[in-house]
Ligand SMILES: NC(=O)C1=CN([C@@H]2O[C@H](COP(=O)(O)OP(=O)(O)OC[C@H]3O[C@@H](n4cnc5c(N)ncnc54)[C@H](O)[C@@H]3O)[C@@H](O)[C@H]2O)[C@H](O)CC1
């Protein structure tokens with residue numbers, strides 16, 4: 052009988068769930084994390100689609116670990132935070148979870164990597180709904196056990212506008228478990244300032260590193276637990292911010 056060799060995993064590094072030594076990285080500003088994203092793409096040649104796939108796959112794994120049962124409804128906005136949501140949906144579907152994507156904008160208004168992943172989700176015949184009114188959003192959240200906030204991420208500027216405020220208000224009224232992707236919609240990544248209708252998360256899954264806005268006492272109740280998901284950005288690029296382990 053074949054007995055698999057016990058792989059002697061390095062024990063001197065705490066390992067995160069991906070098996071990587073969990074590098075400790077200091078909290079980054081909006082500008083820093085967006086420039087890391089840009090450098091990974093422009094200087095290292097990692098495509099944005101690969102970063103988004105790593106982000107969405109990693110987030111889906113953390114969601115599965117923390118909210119392992121029930122219907123997941125993913126609220127998606129117009130940008131790449133929304134794009135993450137389509138990747139998360141595909142990977143949760145692969146885990147045989149009941150998943151619904153609710154886009155608060157017309158799919159045709161998406162561009163770039165977000166549009167690419169929305170198209171993949173639709174071709175894969177995932178349950179993708181467009182809801183551009185509060186009533187329509189409400190109708191798609193009634194049976195949600197878990198709500199994932201992929202409305203706005205680091206591209207958010209200023210107070211929540213229009214349907215985004217409606218979507219967050221409706222989500223906050225439900226009894227579902229709420230999980231924010233990258234940053235709770237309505238929270239300023241740098242100042243931690245929270246719009247009156249900020250998504251109230253039990254768990255925030257954030258990419259690359261925590262954000263400096265997460266350091267404030269007032270933001271803890273909106274963030275819930277925080278999980279940092281690596282998205283494949285080379286260690287060399289992160290070196291300026293790695294903390295001694
Ligand atoms: N390295 C990384 O961290 C990666 C992050 N990813 C994800 O991408 C988002 C950032 O995406 P971006 O398209 O730049 O911005 P948003 O998705 O946040 O959306 C911007 C979008 O929303 C509109 N908007 C801005 N402010 C408001 C507002 N107050 N009210 C309403 N609408 C607003 C704006 O017009 C834009 O259209 C990041 O957070 C991650 O989730 C990548 O997936 C992988 C790498």
Ligand SMILES: [K+]
Nearest residue numbers: 200203232234
């Ligand atoms: K978000």
